[in-house]
Amino acid sequence: MILETRHSIAEILSRQPLFRGLSEVELAQISVGCREFRVKKNEVLFHKGDIPEGMHVMVMGQIKLALPSSQGVEKIVHMCGPGTTFGEAVVFLDKPYPVSAQAMSESLVLLVSKRVMLEAMESNHMLSRKMLAGLSSRLHELLGDMESCTLRTSMQRVVCFLIQSGAADETPVFDVALQSSKQNIASQLNLAPETFSRVLGHLSEKGLIQVKGRTITVLDRMQLRNFTA
Amino acid sequence: MILETRHSIAEILSRQPLFRGLSEVELAQISVGCREFRVKKNEVLFHKGDIPEGMHVMVMGQIKLALPSSQGVEKIVHMCGPGTTFGEAVVFLDKPYPVSAQAMSESLVLLVSKRVMLEAMESNHMLSRKMLAGLSSRLHELLGDMESCTLRTSMQRVVCFLIQSGAADETPVFDVALQSSKQNIASQLNLAPETFSRVLGHLSEKGLIQVKGRTITVLDRMQLRNFTA
DNA sequence: TATTTACTTTGACAATGATCAATTTTGCTC
DNA sequence: GAGCAAAATTGATCATTGTCAAAGTAAATA
Numbered sequence: 001m002i003l004e005t006r007h008s009i010a011e012i013l014s015r016q017p018l019f020r021g022l023s024e025v026e027l028a029q030i031s032v033g034c035r036e037f038r039v040k041k042n043e044v045l046f047h048k049g050d051i052p053e054g055m056h057v058m059v060m061g062q063i064k065l066a067l068p069s070s071q072g073v074e075k076i077v078h079m080c081g082p083g084t085t086f087g088e089a090v091v092f093l094d095k096p097y098p099v100s101a102q103a104m105s106e107s108l109v110l111l112v113s114k115r116v117m118l119e120a121m122e123s124n125h126m127l128s129r130k131m132l133a134g135l136s137s138r139l140h141e142l143l144g145d146m147e148s149c150t151l152r153t154s155m156q157r158v159v160c161f162l163i164q165s166g167a168a169d170e171t172p173v174f175d176v177a178l179q180s181s182k183q184n185i186a187s188q189l190n191l192a193p194e195t196f197s198r199v200l201g202h203l204s205e206k207g208l209i210q211v212k213g214r215t216i217t218v219l220d221r222m223q224l225r226n227f228t229a
Numbered sequence: 230m231i232l233e234t235r236h237s238i239a240e241i242l243s244r245q246p247l248f249r250g251l252s253e254v255e256l257a258q259i260s261v262g263c264r265e266f267r268v269k270k271n272e273v274l275f276h277k278g279d280i281p282e283g284m285h286v287m288v289m290g291q292i293k294l295a296l297p298s299s300q301g302v303e304k305i306v307h308m309c310g311p312g313t314t315f316g317e318a319v320v321f322l323d324k325p326y327p328v329s330a331q332a333m334s335e336s337l338v339l340l341v342s343k344r345v346m347l348e349a350m351e352s353n354h355m356l357s358r359k360m361l362a363g364l365s366s367r368l369h370e371l372l373g374d375m376e377s378c379t380l381r382t383s384m385q386r387v388v389c390f391l392i393q394s395g396a397a398d399e400t401p402v403f404d405v406a407l408q409s410s411k412q413n414i415a416s417q418l419n420l421a422p423e424t425f426s427r428v429l430g431h432l433s434e435k436g437l438i439q440v441k442g443r444t445i446t447v448l449d450r451m452q453l454r455n456f457t458a
Numbered sequence: 459t460a461t462t463t464a465c466t467t468t469g470a471c472a473a474t475g476a477t478c479a480a481t482t483t484t485g486c487t488c
Numbered sequence: 489g490a491g492c493a494a495a496a497t498t499g500a501t502c503a504t505t506g507t508c509a510a511a512g513t514a515a516a517t518a
Contacts, residue, residue, distance in 0.1 A: 067372070067375065067376045067379070067380060069380040070458050073380065074380075075375070075376070075379040075380055077372065077375065088365070089364075089365035089368045089369060090365075091361075091365075092358075092361045092362045092365040093362065093365050093366065093369065095369065098369050098372045098373065098376075099372065121354075121357070121358075121361075122354055125350075125351055125354070125357070128350070128354070128357045128361070129321075129350075129357075131361060132320075132321045132350075132357070132360060132361060132364065133321045133322065135318075135361065135364040135365060135368060136317070136318035136319075136320075136321040136322050136364060137318075137322065138368060139318045139364060139367060139368050139371065140318060140322065140324065140327050142368065142371050142372070142375065143296070143306065143327045143328065143371070144327065145375065146296065146304070146306065146371065146374065146375060146378070147296045147304070147327075149375070149378055149379060150296070150304040150378060150419050151296060151298040151302065151303075151304055153474075153475090154474075154475065181494095181495070181496090182495075182496065183495070183496080190379050191475080191476095192475070192476055192477075193495085193496075193497095194475090194476075194477080194496090194497080194498085195474090195475060195476075196496095197496060197497055197498080198475095198497085198498085201497080201498090213484080229299050382504075382505095383504075383505070410464090410465065410466090411465075411466070412465070412466080420505085420506095421505070421506050421507075422465085422466075422467090423466090423467080423468085423505090423506075423507080423508095424504090424505060424506075425466095426466060426467055426468080427467085427468085427505095430467080430468090442514080
């Protein structure tokens with residue numbers, strides 16, 4: 001039974017981008033250091049300040065990483081989706097979690113112990129390399145968020161968000177499907193939900209976008225970009 | 230002459246925390262991939278958007294990493310001091326610099342090429358481990374800054390800054406020596422210089438701190454901390 | 459030391475965005 | 489589909505913080 005579980009965990013791991021390319025032996029070793037978590041919608045996986053045991057691998061679902069504040073409000077720092085990892089940094093730091101993690105939908109998460117991760121990386125340089133790349137990406141992403149928060153107006157933040165959410169190509173018209181509620185997006189953009197709503201309203205009035213529930217249609221990428229500066 | 234220079238670079242490297250413990254051969258190999266930069270005060274080492282060639286090691290001086298904005302203003306993200314590194318992330322990412330780097334005082338910086346860093350890490354796992362730890366620290370630090378910017382008032386930001394700048398012990402009275410100008414600190418705290426000045430003024434009035442040029446004396450750590458919540 | 463330049467402080471004012479409250483809409487559960 | 493709860497919108501108001509301007513101070517340079 002346990003062997004069966006370990007085996008299935010190894011199989012799950014093998015499908016995650018981070019662990020792709022590892023040998024069966026390596027996967028087996030890592031799977032031994034794994035714990036499986038099935039969390040329901042709104043369930044909290046860990047709180048800011050908790051002592052971390054390892055790194056998390058998202059297999060299924062959606063989890064938000066957020067900074068709680070003394071009052072009820074919180075600032076969402078990142079949304080994690082399938083195939084991604086989070087909490088990498090705590091593997092190397094001996095510090096409590098700097099954020100809280102809460103499931104936005106029913107999710108399946110693997111917790112890989114620090115020790116096992118460190119050992120696996122010691123014997124497999126490619127894994128180290130991927131972890132380095134992952135942390136680097138996260139750092140750049142966070143810098144981008146910082147830039148948004150500190151030197152852009154609410155309008156600019158929303159416009160940048162819309163443009164970045166579109167395909168990389170230069171199609172003038174495209175749809176943005178919000179992957180979560182608007183208040184959620186607002187928090188990521190560091191805006192009050194009301195402000196977000198109003199900004200979308202303004203852009204609609206000007207005929208630059210069209211809002212239908214969680215789908216926003218950008219009607220004129222060029223003109224929209226003018227609001228960036 | 231060149232050999233002489235390479236040798237001295239290897240020696241400098243051996244004194245940097247990141248490279249401490251490497252063999253002479255390893256240091257020699259890395260030094261081959263190094264370029265030395267001596268920058269004067271206010272000189273720009275690189276701009277946001279430039280294509281990175283490698284990672285930087287600060288040997289001497291002080292360099293600020295900042296996000297420029299369309300208008301003249303900028304947001305300082307980090308101050309780099311001797312013995313630290315910056316631009317680690319670009320080694321793993323193939324992306325332009327997300328920040329600009331400008332010397333705040335005459336500085337000596339080494340640029341270690343991406344290729345050489347990657348090779349050195351491949352053969353020395355301890356180096357990978359240190360890079361991972363460094364990136365992780367930076368990430369947590371940035372999360373802390375994010376927390377500050379997004380869910381604290383100007384007063385709270387300043388108070389947190391003062392308390393964090395003090396020794397870890399619980400001495401009620403201590404000095405904080407600002408390592409740069411007040412407008413500089415203000416930018417790091419995401420405040421207008423005027424606001425920073427006013428907040429310090431308020432705290433002085435209440436008898437919680439005393440400001441003398443670039444030295445701030447905290448008179449009552451406990452009471453000051455009350456402003457955090 | 460004199461002179462200029464940069465930094466800091468202070469005041470008055472403006473504006474962006476948050477908050478509060480009420481209403482409408484959406485989506486979920488039974 | 490009815491009823492309920494959560495989410496979104498809209499309006500009115502307010503507060504925090506930024507901006508502009510001016511004066512004062514410190515520091516750098518000749």
